[in-house]
Amino acid sequence: MPELPEVETVRRGLAPAVEGDVIARARVNRPDLRWPFPDRMAERLTGARVIRLGRRSKYLLADLSTGETLVWHLGMSGRVLVSGRMLGDYVHDHPAPAKHDHVVFDMGRGARITFNDARRFGAMDLVATDRVESHWLLAGLGPEPLGNAFDEPYLVARLRGRMTPIKAALLDQRVVAGLGNIYVCEALHRAGISPRRKAGRIAAPRVAGLVPVIRQVLAEAIEAGGSSLRDYRQADGELGYFQHAFRAYGREGAPCPADGCTGTIARIVQSGRSTFYCPQCQR
DNA sequence: CATAGTCCCTGGTAGC
DNA sequence: TGCTACCAGGGACTAT
DSSP states (O other): OOOHHHHHHHHHHHHHHHTTOBEEEEEEOSSBSSSBOOTTHHHHHTTOBEEEEEEETTEEEEEETTSEEEEEEOTTTEEEEEEEEETTEEEEOOOOOOTTEEEEEEETTSEEEEEEESSOOOEEEEEEGGGGGGSTTTTTOOOOTTSTTOOHHHHHHHHTTOOSBHHHHHHOTTTSSSOOHHHHHHHHHHHTOOTTSBGGGSOHHHHHHHHHHHHHHHHHHHHTTOOOSSSOOOTTSOOOOGGGGOSSTTOTTSBOOSTTOOOBOEEEEETTEEEEEOTTTOO
């Protein structure tokens, strides 16, 4: 799935196709993804104007003229494709209907938005716009890593006393919202911190050092249009290219790219997921 | 509360 | 165009 940079890339690609436009017709091809869709979702979306397309963590948030907000998660394998016309320009032909095209929006200005999600871990819900922040999926999320609330004193305080490995702590969306397996591995590699170290046992200055590193790696990934491994694509169908900049993720057995390091990237499993790191320079 | 493990689902790939 | 095992970007739920 898309982690924060991928969702932000999708948001940027989608916004010009939908903001200010009306959902002329919403088609919902099945009753659920991870959870049942809200009652009468297609009817509630059809005719609504999209005021703004925002993002919180890995969630897209489409504020509608009806006073509701569409809360949209792409899960692990969710893809969003824009076809037809965007801002008066032809993007490309509508794709042939494909397996796992679960929700399709035909916009008034001629864009078509297709949400395809093979694994169906994605989700959509509708909530009153003035209560988005208390939606059950969003209420417990920690600060945005690129926002002002995520700073060195916050992270140090938040991890104090925690016995869980730093890898798991950074994946915990209550600590910081939007990091996933790839960018946690990349941030820890850049910071020179072992993913196995207990979060609360890392010297405060080193924890503090994670803050700018996390910001930097996310910013670079957004700049690159995200990382394309299997499913992820930008909204225009193009691949992101940050995967070519990975220093640790997916590089088991390859030489560590850190300056002066002669180590080899290793793969271990932590809480059931792969962690890639350099045992030599990440301590 | 914090933590670790399981499960949801499909599809791609490696190995036989 | 065989079969099987394993792996995958998330995260809620359960048990301890």
